[in-house]
Every structure is written in structure tokens, then in C-alpha cells.
Amino acid sequence: xxxxxxxxxxxxxxxxxxxxxxxxxxxxxxxxxxxxxxxxxxxxxxxxxxxxxxxxxxxxxxxxxxxxxxxxxxxxxxxxxxxxxxxxxxxxxxxxxxxxxxxxxxxxxxxxxxxxxxxxxxxxxxxxxxxxxxxxxxxxxxxxxxxxxxxxxxxxxxxxxxxxxxxxx
Numbered sequence: 001x002x003x004x005x006x007x008x009x010x011x012x013x014x015x016x017x018x019x020x021x022x023x024x025x026x027x028x029x030x031x032x033x034x035x036x037x038x039x040x041x042x043x044x045x046x047x048x049x050x051x052x053x054x055x056x057x058x059x060x061x062x063x064x065x066x067x068x069x070x071x072x073x074x075x076x077x078x079x080x081x082x083x084x085x086x087x088x089x090x091x092x093x094x095x096x097x098x099x100x101x102x103x104x105x106x107x108x109x110x111x112x113x114x115x116x117x118x119x120x121x122x123x124x125x126x127x128x129x130x131x132x133x134x135x136x137x138x139x140x141x142x143x144x145x146x147x148x149x150x151x152x153x154x155x156x157x158x159x160x161x162x163x164x165x166x167x168x169x
Contacts, residue, residue, distance in 0.1 A: 006050060010035065011043055012152045015052070018044075019146045022056040059144070067112035070137040071119055077106040077130035085129040094122050106130060 013033045026037035047053045077085050089098040097110040113119045126132050
């Protein structure tokens with residue numbers, strides 16, 4: 001079964017609920033979407049099998065574990081350093097997320113550090129791979145968003161494709 005055929009209105013509701021709280025019991029999920037616990041478990045299992053659901057994660061308060069500074073570091077690598085940096089980034093514990101991007105930069109890394117001095121040391125370790133530009137994160141108005149297929153809501157309602165109507169894609 002492909003992932004598109006699994007994304008009916010009930011599974012969209014289940015996905016939305018799990019993204020808001022992955023610790024909900026099958027009983028509670030069933031109550032919220034109008035199914036029995038075994039039916040909910042089977043639907044979740046099928047979404048896991050086809051890769052719609054890839055995992056479950058705890059959200060950690062970085063400041064409370066001693067990493068109060070969050071920064072975004074743009075790295076413009078040379079051709080020969082680009083691959084090496086992509087491999088290295090996986091082994092740098094301060095890097096929370098690293099995206100390969102288009103444009104003048106090669107990567108954008110989201111990092112968490114203990115202090116300005118720690119950030120400086122991290123930047124020094126990255127500089128051999130390319131030019132860096134760093135921005136400290138002051139606040140994050142969006143830290144988590146429930147993601148559903150385009151045009152769907154958690155209530156399973158089909159929405160118009162606004163991208164097509166406005167010419168934006």
C-alpha cells in the first residue's frame with residue numbers, strides 16, 4: 001500500500017494528534033478519532049511501515065540542560081570541502097540540524113552551545129571547511145508545527161491549493 005492511499009481523513013487526524021503528543025495511548029487516540037484502540041494501532045503500524053511516521057522524539061529544553069545559546073551558522077564551502085563538511089557535521093555534537101542549501105552558502109547549521117566562547121571555538125573548528133557567517137537566535141516564534149499533506153487539515157477537510165490560485169509554488 002502506498003502512502004497516498006493511507007492519508008485519509010482519519011489518518012490525517014491521527015498524524016496531527018501524534019505530532020502534538022506522541023505519548024497518547026491508543027485508547028485516547030481512538031476516542032479522539034472515533035475508532036477502537038486496535039484499529040488505531042493498525043493504522044499507526046501501517047503508516048510506520050510505509051515511512052509516513054519515521055519516529056517519536058522528546059522535545060528537550062536546551063537552556064535547562066546547559067545549552068542556552070542557539071545560533072545559525074552559514075557555511076560557504078569550497079568544492080573540495082563540501083563533501084567533507086557534510087560528513088563531519090554528523091559528528092559535531094553542537095550541530096542540532098544541518099541543511100545542504102542552494103545559493104552562495106553550502107550549508108546552514110543550527111547549533112546549541114554553552115557560551116559565546118564555546119560558539120567561538122565551534123566557529124574556529126568549522127572555518128577550515130569554508131567561510132562562516134553566524135547569527136545568534138534571539139527567539140523562535142515557531143518551534144514546532146503539525147505537518148499534514150498539502151491541502152489537508154487535522155479534521156480531514158480538503159483545502160484549496162492556494163499556491164495554484166495565487167501563482168505561488
